[in-house]
Amino acid sequence: MVSILEKLEQEPYGLLSARSEAKELSIEEVTQKVREKMLENYPHVVVEARMSRSKRKEAVGLISNVIISSELYVPKLTRQDLAERIAQEICGLGPLDELLDDKSVTEIMVNGPGRVFVEKDGILVHTATTFLNDRHLLEIINRIVQSAGRRVDVSMPYVDARLPDGSRVNAIIPPLALNGPVLTIRRFPQRYTELSQLVECNTLEPDVACFLENCVGARLDIVVSGGSGSGKTTTLNVLANAVGSRERIIVIEDSSEIKIPDHHVVYLEARPKNMEGKGEVSIRDLLRNALRMRPDRLIIGECRGKETFDLISAMNTGHEGCLSTVHANSSADCLERMVGMALMAEEGVPVEILRSWIAIGVDVIVHIEKTLGGQRVVSGVSGVGNEPGKGLSSFPVYLAEHGLRLEFPSWFVEKIGKERARALVNLDY
Ligand SMILES: Nc1ncnc2c1ncn2[C@@H]1O[C@H](COP(=O)(O)OP(=O)(O)OP(=O)(O)O)[C@@H](O)[C@H]1O
Ligand SMILES: [Mg+2]
Structure with a gap:
């Protein structure tokens, strides 16, 4: 049996708007507001959720509460979906998370915000994943390389780094890359040792x-x-x-x-x-x-x-x-x-x-x-x-x-x- 409350939770936010004065905002605006609140109130959860998937669940719950208490609203997204998307942005690697979760992906190639390819079983595939714009992609790239103690900017427009799981990362950005920021992640889903x-x-x-x-x-x-x-x-x-x-x-x-x-x-x-x-x-x-x-x-x-x-x-x-x-x-x-x-x-x-x-x-x-x-x-x-x-x-x-x-x-x-x-x-x- 699905309770009325659960049912409402599943519905797009538009249906909930009658309950509140919630203002219609873009996902970027909501993310920014939630980011500020989360960093102000739960900085340790944000940091820990960047390292651990189980902490990520806790972060999603807290983000959901922030969305309710701040009366934030994004059309066509349930609160749960919205909270997960925001958690991906604040604590994870945004749209890359989904690709990184797929164990059959051996390589991720982002050729600017609108074109993301992966290699699966040795074959190149164009995915539906996209980033909002150059700035969004650059932000994710910087999150990756900064956690490895490196940086990418105009004075250092290309960089090698590693993800905590050992995946190899290379990023190169404009003006050297003409497609926008370009990111290549080499994964080792299977470690061959013998x-x-x-x-x-x-x-x-x-x-x-x-x-x-x-x-x-x-x-x-x-x-x-x-x-x-x-x-x-x-x-x-x-x-x-x-x-x-x-x-x-x-x-x-x-x-x-x-x-x-x-x-x-x-x-x-x-x-x-x-x-x-x-x-x-x-x-x-x-x-x-x-x-x-x-x-x-x-x-x-x-x-x-x-x-x-x-x-x-x-x-x-x-x-x-x-x-x-x-x-x-x-x-x-x-x-x-x-x-x-x-x-x-x-x-x-x-x-x-x-x-x-x-x-x-x-x-x-x-x-x-x-x-x-x-x-x-x-x-x-x-x-x-x-x-x-x-x-x-x-x-x-x-x-x-x-x-x-x-x-x-x-x-x-x-x-x-x-x-x-x-x-x-x-x-x-
Ligand atoms: N024998 C193998 N069978 C199947 N997949 C493999 C094998 N060896 C490597 N791979 C996969 O191929 C990808 C590339 O492997 P690796 O990094 O060893 O190549 P490389 O030649 O060193 O690449 P680069 O030229 O970029 O340094 C990895 O995802 C790896 O898991
Ligand atoms: Mg090599």
């Missing part, structure tokens, strides 16, 4: 997974290459989890994504410039510092520029078992990109020397691709080294077309040593 999980979701063949586990165990230097959103960081994270629990791992990232529980890990995160253009700490700075922290393993989330030089130097000075990722279209492309990025450091090292450092430093490249259907597949694994008469070179150990071939050229066996080469082919799966 190589076996990548086998289960058909990203890796079981024998390749076993080979890669051996590579990590043998402390080879591994680079994961692939296009944007292909699954590089995820693969890197899974490889990092295969590191022995007695090794001291130092993880360096622009924006922290990698998680290696049950290991001896130090996580370092780079810092952008402050308002005065000072205080920047780059991946390069962190990497140099990490060398003085007795690392057994260095993990660089992504090589995008000058830090490639320092990573290659580290690989050449006895730091074995380094792991990183590079944005590239193939293993060969990955090596060339590494040369180019190392040159950016302008350390005066001739390109031929850099090539030989990469040949000595990098042992294995794992190439991952995103298929048209949205699946992530490791399409190749290559060995890297100095091929006599050719210099920096790679050879396929695995190709999706012909499977795993565990025959290494003699120059590769010489480079990694016979014992390690034997350990690599010892497949037990």
Whole structure:
């Protein structure tokens, strides 16, 4: 049985207006009034509701009371709906909340206030979600980045941050973005931690997974290459989890994504410039510092520029078992990109020397691709080294077309040593 009171609660506000002198207002006006009252009377509930969903319920109840006592009214919305919408705005992330609640959404892309896309099961979908205007979207963006201790404004028009659940956020605003504020949220609805999980979701063949586990165990230097959103960081994270629990791992990232529980890990995160253009700490700075922290393993989330030089130097000075990722279209492309990025450091090292450092430093490249259907597949694994008469070179150990071939050229066996080469082919799966 639905009581009359409950029934009235369900009805659009227009029907209730006869009961009071309530003035017809826009949702923005009502939100603003309620925001002021909530911050004045229940600031702790607002703050706590930003962190916890259960507190959000309490906030909705209090907002509902404020709506009644202030006689606020928005046409075509029940009080409950209105209270929830306002709670989303005051305590949550506005229209983004609904998308963040949907566990099948892996990526949220907001191209200005009127166009919001999501990726579900690897496929891009245009949603009905919209923001009121640029200002509304900018407010939500600032709420996200401020909670991560960052900011976005005209002097700093793009920023990376993280949501409390670990989702990666990038925002770029006008005048750099021409569509209005643009927000991209990368979610990790499923955390892959074990190589076996990548086998289960058909990203890796079981024998390749076993080979890669051996590579990590043998402390080879591994680079994961692939296009944007292909699954590089995820693969890197899974490889990092295969590191022995007695090794001291130092993880360096622009924006922290990698998680290696049950290991001896130090996580370092780079810092952008402050308002005065000072205080920047780059991946390069962190990497140099990490060398003085007795690392057994260095993990660089992504090589995008000058830090490639320092990573290659580290690989050449006895730091074995380094792991990183590079944005590239193939293993060969990955090596060339590494040369180019190392040159950016302008350390005066001739390109031929850099090539030989990469040949000595990098042992294995794992190439991952995103298929048209949205699946992530490791399409190749290559060995890297100095091929006599050719210099920096790679050879396929695995190709999706012909499977795993565990025959290494003699120059590769010489480079990694016979014992390690034997350990690599010892497949037990
Ligand atoms: N093997 C996989 N199978 C299915 N989904 C995956 C797989 N690996 C990653 N994903 C999903 O794909 C998305 C992108 O993953 P990830 O961040 O690892 O890619 P990336 O190549 O590092 O991206 P970027 O180039 O932006 O750094 C995430 O939502 C992740 O959960
Ligand atoms: Mg990545």
